Amino acid sequence: MLKTIAFAVLTAACASPVFAGNGLLEPTLKMQPSKAHATRVAITLDACMGKTDFRILDTLVNEKIPATIFVTARWLKHNPEALAIMMSHPDLFELENHGENHIPAVDKPVSIYGIAAAGSTAAVAQEVEGGRLAVANATGHQPQWFRGATAKYTNSSMATINQLGERVAGFSINGDGGSLLGAGMTAKHIASAKDGDVIISHINQPTHEAGEGVVRGLMALKARGVIFTRLDDPAFNAPSN
Numbered sequence: 001m002l003k004t005i006a007f008a009v010l011t012a013a014c015a016s017p018v019f020a021g022n023g024l025l026e027p028t029l030k031m032q033p034s035k036a037h038a039t040r041v042a043i044t045l046d047a048c049m050g051k052t053d054f055r056i057l058d059t060l061v062n063e064k065i066p067a068t069i070f071v072t073a074r075w076l077k078h079n080p081e082a083l084a085i086m087m088s089h090p091d092l093f094e095l096e097n098h099g100e101n102h103i104p105a106v107d108k109p110v111s112i113y114g115i116a117a118a119g120s121t122a123a124v125a126q127e128v129e130g131g132r133l134a135v136a137n138a139t140g141h142q143p144q145w146f147r148g149a150t151a152k153y154t155n156s157s158m159a160t161i162n163q164l165g166e167r168v169a170g171f172s173i174n175g176d177g178g179s180l181l182g183a184g185m186t187a188k189h190i191a192s193a194k195d196g197d198v199i200i201s202h203i204n205q206p207t208h209e210a211g212e213g214v215v216r217g218l219m220a221l222k223a224r225g226v227i228f229t230r231l232d233d234p235a236f237n238a239p240s241n
Contacts, residue, residue: 024152027170031196039195043067045203047075052082053206070098073134094230097143100130105148107157112150145169175201176210183213190217
C-alpha cells in the first residue's frame with residue numbers, strides 16, 4: 001500500500017551522478033535549519049550483515065543517544081541479542097529497512113564497489129519487500145524509510161521504492177567511509193556535523209577501527225550540546241495532503 005508522507009522539515013535532493021555515464025545517484029538528505037537556534041543532527045547507522053559493534057550500541061544506550069538503524073534481513077537473523085537491546089529501548093532506536101540481502105537497489109546490471117546490483121525492477125522490489133517483511137516480522141513496525149546497499153540508485157529504482165511505500169534515506173555526512181576509515185578520520189567527520197546534518201555510519205563491523213571513531217565522534221557532538229534525533233521524529237512530519 002502506497003503511503004504518502006509529507007515531511008515539513010526534511011528536504012531530499014539527488015546529488016550529481018556518482019559514477020560518470022552510468023546514471024547512478026547518491027541522494028542527499030538534510031533537515032531544515034532549526035528555528036530554535038539549536039543544533040540538531042540525525043544519526044543513521046547501517047547494519048548490513050555480520051555482527052554488531054557493541055562499542056557503538058553500548059554508547060548509544062549508556063549516553064541515551066537516539067539513532068535510526070537500517071537493518072537487513074540477514075543482520076536480523078544473526079543478531080538476536082543486539083535486536084533485543086534495541087527493542088528494549090524504543091525511545092532510542094528506530095529500525096528501518098536496509099534490504100533483504102544487502103544488494104544495491106539499482107535496476108540495471110552494474111557492479112558497485114564490487115557488489116552486483118539487483119539488475120531489474122523486479123529484483124529491486126524483492127530486495128525492498130524482503131527487507132520490509134523482515135523488519136515488520138521482527139519489530140511489529142512497518143518501515144517508512146529504505147536505504148539500499150552502497151546507497152546508490154537510479155531515478156527509476158528510487159521511483160520503484162517510493163511506489164512500494166518507502167522513502168529513500170540519503171545522508172549529508174559519510175562518517176566512516178563504509179566502515180573503512182580509521183578512528184581519527186571517522187571521529188573528525190562525525191564531530192564536524194552542523195545543524196541539519198544526517199550522518200551515515202555502520203554498526204556491524206566490531207573489528208574495524210571506524211567503530212571507535214564513531215563513538216568518539218558521537219561523544220564530541222554530545223559535548224557540544226547537539227540534539228540527536230531520528231528519521232521518525234514527529235517534529236519531522238506534517239499531515240499528509
